[in-house]
Amino acid sequence: MLELKNVKKSYDGTPVLTDISLNIEDGEIVSILGPSGCGKTTLLNLILGIVDSDGGQIIYNGEDITNVPMEKRGFNIVFQDYALFPNLNVYQNITYGLRNNPEISSKEEVEDLIHLLGLEEHLSKRIGQLSGGQKQRVALARTMVMKPKILLLDEPLSALDGVIKESIKDRIKTIAREYNLTTIIVTHDPEEALTLSNRVMIINEGQIAQFGRPEEIIQRPENGFVKKFILNQLEIKKNNIFTLFAGQLQEQAQVG
Numbered sequence: 001m002l003e004l005k006n007v008k009k010s011y012d013g014t015p016v017l018t019d020i021s022l023n024i025e026d027g028e029i030v031s032i033l034g035p036s037g038c039g040k041t042t043l044l045n046l047i048l049g050i051v052d053s054d055g056g057q058i059i060y061n062g063e064d065i066t067n068v069p070m071e072k073r074g075f076n077i078v079f080q081d082y083a084l085f086p087n088l089n090v091y092q093n094i095t096y097g098l099r100n101n102p103e104i105s106s107k108e109e110v111e112d113l114i115h116l117l118g119l120e121e122h123l124s125k126r127i128g129q130l131s132g133g134q135k136q137r138v139a140l141a142r143t144m145v146m147k148p149k150i151l152l153l154d155e156p157l158s159a160l161d162g163v164i165k166e167s168i169k170d171r172i173k174t175i176a177r178e179y180n181l182t183t184i185i186v187t188h189d190p191e192e193a194l195t196l197s198n199r200v201m202i203i204n205e206g207q208i209a210q211f212g213r214p215e216e217i218i219q220r221p222e223n224g225f226v227k228k229f230i231l232n233q234l235e236i237k238k239n240n241i242f243t244l245f246a247g248q249l250q251e252q253a254q255v256g
């Protein structure tokens with residue numbers, strides 16, 4: 001279990017996260033959701049260990065890791081821009097981290113991941129020859145071969161469109177389930193957060209506005225911000241779609 005207790009972070013005297021306390025169970029998919037600039041990436045970086053907190057504690061499986069450096073925490077992140085190596089092919093990208101640590105994953109384990117992420121036919125391609133969704137799958141495979149204790153994903157779907165987005169969502173869910181892997185995802189999109197995660201953490205003004213299961217957030221928003229930020233956005237999306245359908249029906253009726 002990952003636990004944060006009263007974690008705080010300021011940049012140049014300006015508070016970004018004022019008091020964050022939370023528990024995340026093993027194998028859970030949790031989304032961190034909130035408006036631009038609310039501190040989502042900062043929270044992810046604090047957990048990863050590339051940003052130091054100004055106060056509070058980070059505890060993993062009972063051990064205080066607040067001052068443990070990133071490389072010793074054993075968590076791993078897939079960055080928004082994937083950060084793949086353009087001069088290497090897909091297979092070389094996936095196995096890059098194993099060059100100096102080949103014992104971390106066996107050949108069979110690497111093959112299982114390649115299969116799980118549907119990358120068999122792309123292994124000898126260069127990164128520049130791949131679509132956005134394929135790059136995301138390579139980035140996921142490259143991170144997973146290192147067997148992270150926690151998988152962190154920064155806006156994993158934001159560069160992808162419709163069908164591809166759904167397929168990557170399914171793969172993230174499959175990975176979390178098959179490997180019982182705690183997965184923490186930063187997103188600004190309520191629909192994405194609610195459909196992908198076991199629990200959603202909504203951040204506003206440096207604090208957690210609500211942390212609950214998707215159905216709890218939809219049925220019992222705990223405050224005005226959750227209602228306004230989350231439910232309004234979903235309502236607008238829903239209305240847009242209904243308007244579109246209504247327009248189509250009207251057109252069909254006129255043609256008929």
Ligand SMILES: Nc1ncnc2c1ncn2[C@@H]1O[C@H](COP(=O)(O)OP(=O)(O)OP(=O)(O)O)[C@@H](O)[C@H]1O
Binds near residue numbers: 037041042188
């Ligand atoms: N290294 C830094 N130095 C100074 N200020 C920073 C630094 N990193 C982030 N900030 C500021 O902290 C606030 C939170 O940034 P953060 O990137 O965590 O937000 P976010 O919710 O991830 O935003 P977005 O959705 O736009 O990526 C912002 O006001 C940002 O300008």
